Amino acid sequence: ELARELFAALNKIGEELARVxxxxxxxxxxxxxxxxxxxxxxxxxxxxxxxxxxxxIFSKQEREHSSNRSGETDExxxxxxxxx
Numbered sequence: 001e002l003a004r005e006l007f008a009a010l011n012k013i014g015e016e017l018a019r020v021x022x023x024x025x026x027x028x029x030x031x032x033x034x035x036x037x038x039x040x041x042x043x044x045x046x047x048x049x050x051x052x053x054x055x056x057i058f059s060k061q062e063r064e065h066s067s068n069r070s071g072e073t074d075e076x077x078x079x080x081x082x083x084x
Contacts, residue, residue: 014027
């Protein structure tokens with residue numbers, strides 16, 4: 001129920017800001033019917049930035065750590081291939 005209330009509040013804010021700034025608001029619930037996939041498609045279509053973490057510092061640090069580990073794996077794999 002809280003998620004539904006937050007969604008309604010977000011849409012109300014979006015509609016008000018659309019009036020103030022004379023722009024359009026796209027009320028969407030991306031939790032249903034492949035919504036996440038659609039949100040990624042729309043972001044690409046409109047050239048929107050999408051961060052790859054939830055927004056908290058802990059999530060950001062975890063992503064950066066995972067990314068660094070992935071890079072290390074890629075480097076190790078490349079060096080093994082070069083030795084062949």
